[in-house]
Amino acid sequence: MCGIAGWADFERDISAERPVVRAMTDTLACRGPDGDGVWVSAHAGFGHTRNAVIDIPGGGQPMVVEEDGRLLAAVTYNGEIYNFRELRTELEARGHRFRTRCDTEVVIRGYLEWGERCGEHFNGMFAFGVWDARSEELVLIRDQMGIKPLLYKLTPTGIVFGSEAKALLSHPDVATVVDGDGLRELLAQTKSPGTSIYADIREVLPGSVLRFSRRGVSEHRYWELTARPHTDDLPTTVAQIRERLEAVVARQLVADVPRGILLSGGLDSSVLTALAARWVAAHDEPRLRTFSLTLTGADGFRADEMRGTSDAPYAAEMARHVGALHEEIALPAAELAAPEVRLATIVTQDMPTMFGDMDASAYLLSKAVREKATMVLSGETADEVFGGFSWVHNEQVVSAETFPWMAIMHVFEPTHPGLGLGLLDPGLLQKLDLRGYVAQRYREALADVPVLPGEDAHERRMREVIHLHLTRWLGVLLDRSDRLGMGPALEMRVPYCDHEFVDYVFNTPWAMKNHDGREKSLLRSIAKDLVPASVLDRQKSPYPVTQDLGYLTELCRQLRDVLADPNAPVRPFVNLPAARAVAADPQQVAGRPGVWAWICRLDIEMLLSLNMWLAHYRVQVNL
Structure with a gap:
């Protein structure tokens, strides 16, 4: 996992602009503690910071390919291609010669062989830029699910790109400006594909290729979810999911560095842990390491209507069950509330959020794990793939004509403006018209859902709900995981987000996804011989938040x-x-009934983060 940055311009001599490319690259130092590099030519310049995972000595970047002293192409690449060994064998059979063992060389050789269609051959998480010297064009390619970030901005005479907004914002032609739509994206709790919160900074769409040449800019999708009939019966479907997930986990365990698993004691991470432990044992690999998070405080853990059980005992039981070397990382409330930690989470994400202690704990957990492992598997995205969120099983929410994760808020309190918005100026909210903005984005999202002829109304609606999660909510979580993990240079791999796996599960009927009347029925079905009964039967518990009154007291101060x-x-x-x-x-905030104490805390977190972001980034807001 790495950081990439670049600049192409047909009216500037970029070979004379090396300091600009270096400055862009330096902003991504946290993503690559193991090395960096800059490459420039007359019309293109690339930067790269490296977090070495495969072929430690041989994978330096940017990487170039020459023939008879003539440059063919250069690449700056972030990610992992899990099938790179098979592709290398295929490319060697086609006449390509390799000088390293790394997947980066497979990427650039794959581009030279297949051109912009190379992404169709890759199984992994990736974002890269290729300067094709033969045609003098920049080609940006992003993985099928959008796991790895790739942002760009057109300048008056060229284009700049990078893994994070900070790389673009360091370019002299890019101003730190947020307009009305940027604020709407920031506050609306959804993620419109292709957008960012910064004016005119966009994302390459998941599964897409963007080309920049003297003729201009073009973008097209090479992969997206499609609807097709599911012909497997339930037993076959369960067997297929088990077999496919085993293969995914085996591919994603490949690394030349210490690795581990983030184990919460929930079903998602426990299944990955069990499959990984079996693979490690079968291949005589070192004992599997697992890491869990515990938030400490004077009040301890109290069951409430959102979280009925603490993660710690389930994580410990699961680790014992598979014989993993387990470490529980405890974080005190005072550390979560520290302003310097809040600033770190803002800088890693280039934006404020309402998630407060959840962001802080994810960042500090990654930082602690990075001392023991360079790469971890995460259970992130299983809920989106299998339909694991509680609101997906609430008919009132499912039938609402908006995004389900927003409809649940309206069920609690129809007059509340939304999570993190309760302390914002009513005049500002009226001017932004967030509900109108969300309604428009919702209509666009529905129009993108693939149609399967003959599907009954309920199956059609549940296909829509799952598609909304995979295309409009998943991006929020993937961005968060990438940034908060890579802040301390911890590579997060997400097996449940393998695009072939997602495609198969997406096309299983909802009746199968919910065949036992519980969330994630299919995942539970494959786990019966993998996890203890207590983990198998455990009710889903969301990501932990601190319950310590001292944390809320410090926020208010x-x-x-x-x-x-x-x-x-x-x-x-x-x-x-x-x-x-x-x-x-x-005390009055903490004493509010049910989830309202937590919702009010999110409102406070958003104000504090907004203030810090506006000050640190010197944001110019144009409404």
């Missing part, structure tokens, strides 16, 4: 400081009377 500062950049965005009332009394 920080909010009082922000509100007392007349020069605080967030001030024009705040409902001052509401914010002052909340900041004055942490």
Whole structure:
């Protein structure tokens, strides 16, 4: 896993602009502690920071291929191609000669053999830029599911790109500007494909190729989810899912560095742990390492309507079950509330969020794990693939004419503006018209859902719901995992997001996905001989949050400081009377019924993050 950056321009001599390419590259240092490099030519320049996982001595980048002293192509690449060994054999049979063992050389050789269709041959997570010197064009290619980030911006005479917005923002032709649509994307709790929060900075779409040449810019999809009849019966489907997931896990365990698994004790990560432990044992590999997160505080864990059980005992039991070397990483509430940790989570993501302690704990967990492992498997995306969220099983939510994860909020309280929005200025919210914006984005999302003729109304609706999660919610989680993991240079692999696996499960009928009346029925069916009964029967528990009153008390103190500062950049965005009332009394916030205490805390987290982001990035907001 690495960081990439680049610039192409047909009216500038980029060979004389090496310091600009170097500055862009340096912003991504956290993604690549094992080395970096810059390559420039007359009309293109690439930068790369390396987190070495495969072929430690031979995989330096940017990488070039020459023939008879003539440049053919250069590449800067981020990701992992899990089938690179098979592709290398195929490419060698076609006459290509390799000088390294790394997948980077397979990427550039694959491009030289198959051109822009090379992505169709790759199984993995990847984002890369190729400068094709033969045709003088830049080609940007992103993996099928959008696991690896790839942003770009057209400049007056060229194009810049990178793994993260900070790389683009360091270019002299790119200003740190957020317009009305950028704020809407930031606050609307959905992710419109191809967009970012920064004006005119866009993402290459998942499964897409973008070409920049003297003729201009073009983009097309080489892969997307399609609808087709599912012909396997239930036993065959369960067997297929088991076989396919075993193969995915085996592919994604390949690495030349220490590896592990993030084990929460939930079904998703426990299944991966069991399959990985079997593979490790079968191949006489070192004992599997697992890592879990525990949030410590004076109040301890209390069951509530969102989280009925603590992760720790289930994670420990699962680790014992497979004989893994397990480590529980404990994080105190005071560390989660530290301003420097909040700033780190903002800088890694290039944006503020309402997730507060969840972002902080994910970042600090990655930082602690990185001391023991360079790469980990994560159970992220299983809920999107199998339909594991509670709201997917709520008929009122499913039938709502909006995104399901937003409809659940309306079920709680129809008048609340949305998660993280409760302390924002009502005039600002009215001007942004978030509900109108979301409604438009929802209509666009529905129009993208593939149709299967003959599907009954309920199956059709559940196909829509799963597709919405895979194309409009998954991007939020993948971005978050990538940035908070790569902040401390920890590579996160997500087996459930393998595009071939996702395609198969997507086309299984909802009646099969829900065949036992519980969430993730298919995953539970393949796990019966893999995990202890307690883990198999455990009710889904969301990502942990701290329940320590001291954390909320510290948030309120920080909010009082922000509100007392007349020069605080967030001030024009705040409902001052509401914010002052909340900041004055942490006990009153904590005493709110049910999930409302947590929702109010998200509102505080968003204000604090907004203020810090506006100040640190010196954002120019144009409404």
